[in-house]
Amino acid sequence: MTTAESYLKPEVIRQISRLDLRAQFVVxxxxxxxxxxxxxxxxxxxxxxxxxxxxxxxxxxxxxxxxxxxxxxxxxxEAETNITGYLAMDLSRSMAYTYRQEMTKFDYAISLAAALCYLMVHQQDPVGLVTFDTKIRASLPPKSKRKQLGDVLSLLANLKPTGETDIAHSLSQLAAMLKHRSVVMIFSDLLADPDEVMRAIYQLRHRNHDVILFHVLDEAEVTFPFDGMVELEDPETKERMKVDASNYRKDYQKEIAAFRDKYRQDCFQAGVDYVELDTSMQFDKALTEYLISRQSRF
Incomplete structure (x- = not known):
């Protein structure tokens, strides 16, 4: 059975804790x-x-x-206030997908969130959690005490991605919910209309929140490693389609590249950090590289 601790191994803690969160999240x-x-x-x-x-x-x-x-x-x-972070976790059924990697997209996203939660608590910055599918399902208010790390990890470790999704509606709800300027870290496969998702993200930006979008895909969703006739199934609608994978691969890879590029360009225009990930990447290495690159920009 998966435990909260499995998402934050000691060697990962050592690697991540070398980074000063304040230097990374500075805007x-x-x-x-x-x-x-x-x-x-x-x-x-x-x-x-x-x-x-x-x-x-x-x-x-x-x-x-x-x-x-x-x-x-x-x-x-007067007194300065600490930076407040919110981890926003996609619970949609598609996040449970994995082809041949050990971790599902959801496991991968939880590992990222766990590392960031550790960093914030380590820096005594309050961090909270919201989970969503078609709407916000659960939330933990931001706290900076060490107990918060355990609370966040325990909740994440017991979640299962089973629902359909409405990312745009959920993020709009989140924008209305947040009362103070925060860093909003979104973990999702973003399998939705990019224009609708970005409209909701603009609401967060309009309220002066710093947004980091962790776009997590399975390795197979990026590379399309299938051959011959295969039957594909939409994990949320259960709709099925048979395709000749060998002939379809180039078109698919072109479409997925355009899909990610759309998010990348729109995020750039919105002043949002877009972090492109897939489950073949070591999550701690990918996160460390992102944080260092963010630090160098400010």
Whole structure:
């Protein structure tokens, strides 16, 4: 039986924990006004000014105020708040598919979510969880205590992807649910109309959330390794179709490449991180490479 611990092996923890989550999840909006303080986190609320005193960091001088008053003033800040993360997990039946890999798409997505949850809790940043198929099915509110890691993993380890899906509706629900600026990490095979999904993602972006889209496909869905006459079945509608796989392969690979490229381009336009994955990739290596590439961009 699958256990929560199997999704976060010690060697993966060691690899992932070398990364500083704050460095990875930094976004330009959070960087504005970032100053040294005894608090952790990014979001800083400007409150008032005070006169510059000897020993203050000159970098903190508000030069706009100086231009108006010819006096040096320092920006004074209230407490900073930690970054809040939400893991959004697709429960649709198609996520249970695997052809010859050890992990289903769902297992793979859970492993990614477990690693990210570990990182956030390790950094004392609150992280929550929502699961969805045609609508949001369950949620855990964000917490930063160590117990949250166990709660998230226990819930994920006991889930089974069995439903049909309406990704766009579920993400719209999530956008309406979130009250504060957050990092929303979506794990899905995205087997839906990209235009509808992106409309919902734009709602999240419009509310100023940082969105990371982990697009998880099975290796076979990317490469189409079948030969001869095969019968394909839609895992959600159960609709079946017979095709000559050998003749169909090129057309299929062209279509799946265009499908992923559509998401990639639309996400770029929306300011969303699009992370293209398949189950043949080592999830910890893929996640580490993504986090490092994200860090280098900011």
């Amino acid at each position: 330009k909006g959070f960087l504005q006004g970032l100053h040294a303080s005894p608090y952790h986190g990014f979001s800083v609320e400007f409150s008032e000014h005070r006169r510059y005193e000897q020993g203050d960091d000159p970098k903190d001088i508000d030069w706009l105020v100086y231009a108006k008053t010819d006096r040096y003033y320092i920006k004074k800040f």
